[in-house]
Amino acid sequence: MRWFWLTFFIVCPIAAVVFCVIAPGMDWWFPSEAGSPLGERIDSLFNLILYIVTGTFIGTQIALVYVLWKSSKKDDERAWFSHGSHNLEVIWTIVPAGILLFIALYQMDVWAEYRVVSKFPKEARKAPVAEVMARQFEWRIRYPEPGRILQIQQQPTDLYAVNELIVPAAKPVMIYLKTQDVQHSFFLPELRVKQDAVPGQIIPVWFEATEPGEYVLVCAELCGWGHYKMGARVVALAEEQFEAAMEELAEEQSDDGFADAGDSDDE
């Protein structure tokens, strides 16, 4: 039996290590590549923690196998009980605490840049692109008229959309996140953005889509029976296309149904 456990505790960590090494290359379990610069940094933090955890895992497994291996040879020797060892307890308190402290400090600037408004990229902070209002069960979007700055208060010239947030690509953009009813969560998995929308609050959120394209926007807070309906999209467009899209929206919104119908056949 002892040989079984010995082999078991050798094979498991080896298999785990092998999976750890080949998984990213095979694209198993890992989120696809981040679509934003900050997302890449978040991913590198994730990877760092993964390395630390993998290292710890391998280390403890080696120690475990060593103990099993050593004691399997000696039938008559009594085990050494370490319970209550002051020195050992100091060591395994200080070492993990040190690692955690390191992680906490190391991720500080990414955290700050992601959450602390004064650390947001300046150009994003200066000109929020839209207000995103979550409600059961959709995303209502309000843009400023092209050439104007988004105001907290609704303006007569504002433009409105639903379930499609258009932003310029390759530049940091900021939105104001609100909710009309319960708590929702603004989640852009590809851009590594997740922010709760809290009733009564206006929460600035920034992100940057490196490449033009469509990104998934979903609600990540179970908000009611229609939670699953809150699928939407963020469309990142090259700067001039973004401007054209806004112009188009402005035009659509001022549609008076007259010009496109030509001569009317109204009574």
Add this chain to the structure above:
Amino acid sequence: MRHSHNGVLPVSIRRKSNILFVLACGFLLAGCDAFSPPDAEFVVREETDQLTSDVSKAVEEELESSFGNPHQLVAWLKLPVDFGGVTGATEESTLEGPLNKFPVKFDPEADDKFVAQFQADDGGFNFGESGARLDWMTGEYAGKSMHVIGYDSESQQLTTKEKVEVPPAAGDTFVLSAGETLKSGRALYMEHCLHCHGVSGDGNGPTAQYLNPRPRDYRLGQFKFKATKPAEKVRQEDLGRVIKYGIPGTYMPSFLLLADEDLHAIVEYVRWLSMRGELEYRVDQELVLASGLTNEIIAERKSDGDEDAEIQEEVDEAVAYMPTMFDELGDQLAESWLLAEEEESLIVPAVARVEDSFESRARGRKFFLEKCTNCHGHKGRGNGSMTEDFQKDEETGELYAEPGLFDIWGNSIKPRNLTKGLYRGGRRPVDLYHRLYGGIGPSKMPNFATTDPKILWDTVNYVLHIPFEKPGEYTEVDKEYFESKKKSGGDEDKAAEQEATPTESEQTATGSTESSDQG
């Protein structure tokens, strides 16, 4: 293309002589495959239930044969619904039987549909394991179906599983995969709409009880947000817009991410449900109001001494007449839904939008004072005097138990609070113009189809500006309006005038879209 009208299967044309001919105009669609929901059933209207049992059974049977049930839909070709499928006709050929190959020509728009539906990635055609169903519409095989298993794009020949002795004649028409759109509409409806709007479109799905306003009951064939003239039905495009963009201020969310063909399929399914419901409603109206064949009325007559035999005769007559009644009412229904899609039904402003200036808005304000304040209130807050009066139910002629306004579905409703900047039917100027010109029939907002279009535009400008109105902005305008009223006599406006004069504490709420606008 030759159309002979003798096929059983596709005939949407009414049989002329045989009144008792049961409408076999539909064809059954294949079963529900993956999306078969457990015990999904079309509910029966209350009015149908109140009919005497023979008659209500006849109504239910006729509904079943014209529309089927949720598991087995019937495409009644009389109705102007795009049921889906690829239509075409056979071409002249020298081939002789027994054979299973026919040269065909698809109808103009059907070509793309055919390719989209059946072409495989490798360029070949794939008709599934058991082949795609082909229904003959006319000719020798009218009413029969076959299964297509192959297509040669070179010779444009379809191969069927079945071999026939006599090849179909040139010009015989067929539908391939009939009802595809309706079927996919059903699957999508079940997924996205059913939990509020219900299997039958009665607005009574499992989540409906939690909602205010209640989900729409389609079964009167009436919809609030449409771009057609007051008397006309809703257009496909209007329903499409509602589904795509949702209705702010209600629980109807946006389904923007649906693919175009999915959106189309849902719209068609909703229209079909609506036609089904409306037909049942109209039949009931006829049987209840004109014929008086309800249990209640019959019991009364019996107690008044009417002979059983006499009543039974009437009942039998009604039952026998049922197919014809469905047929005739179906024709009327089809016509009205078709008409909605005609260009002449669309409201097109006769003039371009009047420039949004203070002068224009002031004119709009005057119109508003004259026509809108009873419901929408003097400040547009939706608190006009009508909301506190008892209104009369037009159907029963009695007053409602609660004060305030009611829509045609009997739900208590509130006039829109226009200070919120929430526009359920869309916020484009043309949307508001449609609301004014066409009214909102089901909620009894009157239409202003005969009003000068310029004044309507002024009113649109005014209404769009209400959320941004500054206190006292229209004091002068109001004063002028009430003075001119006074001059022309009548002092009933005095109370209104007092209400309209702004006070210090009253400030128009601006830009608060957060508060949900119920009702």
